[in-house]
Amino acid sequence: MLQKIFTIAIVGVLAAGCAASKDPEAIAQNDPYESTNRSIFDLNTKLDKYFAKPVAQGYNTVVPQFARTGVHNFLATLDKPVTFGNDLLQGEGTRAGETLGRFTVNVTLGVGGLVDVATMIGIPDHSEDFGQTLGVYGVGEGPYLVMPFMGPKPPRDLAGGIVDIFIDPTTYISFHGSDTWYAVRSGVSVLDLRARNIDTLDQIERTSIDLYATTRSLYRQYRNSEIRNGAPDTSDSDTPDF
Numbered sequence: 001m002l003q004k005i006f007t008i009a010i011v012g013v014l015a016a017g018c019a020a021s022k023d024p025e026a027i028a029q030n031d032p033y034e035s036t037n038r039s040i041f042d043l044n045t046k047l048d049k050y051f052a053k054p055v056a057q058g059y060n061t062v063v064p065q066f067a068r069t070g071v072h073n074f075l076a077t078l079d080k081p082v083t084f085g086n087d088l089l090q091g092e093g094t095r096a097g098e099t100l101g102r103f104t105v106n107v108t109l110g111v112g113g114l115v116d117v118a119t120m121i122g123i124p125d126h127s128e129d130f131g132q133t134l135g136v137y138g139v140g141e142g143p144y145l146v147m148p149f150m151g152p153k154p155p156r157d158l159a160g161g162i163v164d165i166f167i168d169p170t171t172y173i174s175f176h177g178s179d180t181w182y183a184v185r186s187g188v189s190v191l192d193l194r195a196r197n198i199d200t201l202d203q204i205e206r207t208s209i210d211l212y213a214t215t216r217s218l219y220r221q222y223r224n225s226e227i228r229n230g231a232p233d234t235s236d237s238d239t240p241d242f
Contacts (some may be wrong), residue, residue, distance in 0.1 A: 022120045030143055071188065073110070077112075080103040081170075087128055090136050105117050129164050
């Protein structure tokens with residue numbers, strides 16, 4: 001499974017690299033593959049419009065709020081080991097302690113992570129990934145890339161996502177039906193993210209003259225904010241809470 005993910009990611013990067021643009025404006029935006037990126041973005045937009053969004057809307061309609069919240073809490077708990085590992089790699093001892101505390105409290109008192117008891121008792125939440133860790137240590141984003149089915153994934157974040165697979169301890173747990181479990185977990189994570197952001201994404205689409213350029217800008221603002229752990233930057237830009 002890991003080898004397949006790695007191969008797909010590398011092939012995607014190489015494929016994007018075959019269509020570099022000589023447009024000065026694209027190069028200035030660090031988007032030398034804009035033509036290819038826009039084509040993939042259009043594909044992803046169509047898939048979202050005709051599949052992902054309707055499924056997310058149906059999920060919000062059919063599944064009660066308390067159940068959706070429980071699913072989100074459970075998925076967030078599963079992600080905490082990766083956040084903890086990246087906290088340590090970034091030298092963030094206090095944040096690592098918070099992550100470990102949230103994981104321990106929610107797994108034990110929160111019925112395996114279904115209930116966010118940690119927030120109720122005041123333990124702050126955050127997320128980290130290896131792409132952010134690379135950014136903390138000064139690794140640049142690289143040329144902007146849009147990947148099929150995945151959305152914006154510049155080289156730094158694409159490589160970070162692969163490393164996070166190896167950081168996640170559940171990667172090494174093998175059992176009967178484990179491949180199905182990993183696939184379902186990934187699918188439900190995408191569904192949860194899309195369902196929680198229907199209104200936000202609709203508003204962005206309605207107010208954007210160029211949805212591709214807007215998405216590129218918001219993605220970069222959001223990732224840079226994550227790397228700074230929410231600290232303000234000199235541009236003082238607001239970004240939606242994804």
